[in-house]
Amino acid sequence: MHDEELLKEFEFFKVKEGRFRISLTTTCNARCWFCHNEGSIPPVKIDGKNGLQHKTHTCSTQEYITLVETLIDLGISRLYFTGGEPLISPKLDPILESIPLHEKNEFKVIIATNGILLKKKLDSLSNKHIDKLKISLHAFSDESMWNIERTRSIDVVKASIVQAKEIFPEIEINTLLMPENQHEIMDIIQFARDLQIDIEILERMTWQRN
Ligand SMILES: C[S@@+](CC[C@H](N)C(=O)[O-])C[C@H]1O[C@@H](n2cnc3c(N)ncnc32)[C@H](O)[C@@H]1O
Numbered sequence: 189m190h191d192e193e194l195l196k197e198f199e200f201f202k203v204k205e206g207r208f209r210i211s212l213t214t215t216c217n218a219r220c221w222f223c224h225n226e227g228s229i230p231p232v233k234i235d236g237k238n239g240l241q242h243k244t245h246t247c248s249t250q251e252y253i254t255l256v257e258t259l260i261d262l263g264i265s266r267l268y269f270t271g272g273e274p275l276i277s278p279k280l281d282p283i284l285e286s287i288p289l290h291e292k293n294e295f296k297v298i299i300a301t302n303g304i305l306l307k308k309k310l311d312s313l314s315n316k317h318i319d320k321l322k323i324s325l326h327a328f329s330d331e332s333m334w335n336i337e338r339t340r341s342i343d344v345v346k347a348s349i350v351q352a353k354e355i356f357p358e359i360e361i362n363t364l365l366m367p368e369n370q371h372e373i374m375d376i377i378q379f380a381r382d383l384q385i386d387i388e389i390l391e392r393m394t395w396q397r398n
């Protein structure tokens with residue numbers, strides 16, 4: 189098929205406001221007990237020692253760059269980078285560097301992150317063409333964060349959200365409501381409110397709905 193015919197085939201990307209989710213890695217620096225790891229079927233397993241079982245194949249950086257270029261040519265409206273934890277992946281920076289400067293009404297580049305590495309990565313991310321960060325905040329104390337994500341870095345995540353708000357055009361907090369954070373949900377909402385950041389409260393999807 190010729191390029192023009194191929195582009196026509198994918199006109200629906202424009203018409204239907206095409207969205208594409210790239211899961212850069214199954215590796216993560218947290219161990220959320222509920223994690224669906226972006227649709228891995230079967231889901232990534234956490235073993236008794238908090239180790240992860242990974243996918244056997246992921247694309248190379250160059251393959252992702254070609255994919256992203258093609259999706260932009262086809263008229264994609266939203267490109268999501270997720271994982272696992274995308275900020276861990278060394279592929280993220282070169283892929284983002286390959287994305288051209290654009291208006292947010294052309295298409296949007298969105299990164300989903302647990303925020304743990306965000307503070308360290310803010311400098312390098314601030315130079316890239318990112319339209320929105322979706323930052324997970326499931327807890328408000330280290331104790332709950334440990335119960336949910338098996339890590340204690342709540343102050344780092346909160347501070348990163350505050351800083352990120354000054355850098356990126358759009359920030360959104362994502363919170364999964366669950367028994368372990370019910371008692372802190374109002375604190376999380378108030379935190380978002382004080383910063384005037386959108387918050388999305390999610391319900392847990394089970395593996396069957398993956
Ligand atoms: C898989 S994570 C990947 C990005 C990043 N590591 C993070 O946690 O934000 C993307 C989003 O999916 C959510 N998520 C993971 N497992 C889920 C589940 N079983 N049901 C609903 N949302 C889930 C996470 O809370 C997070 O907001």
Ligand code: SF4
Nearest residue numbers: 216218220223272302
């Ligand atoms: S931080 Fe994200 S990818 Fe990592 S375990 Fe939690 S939900 Fe899954």
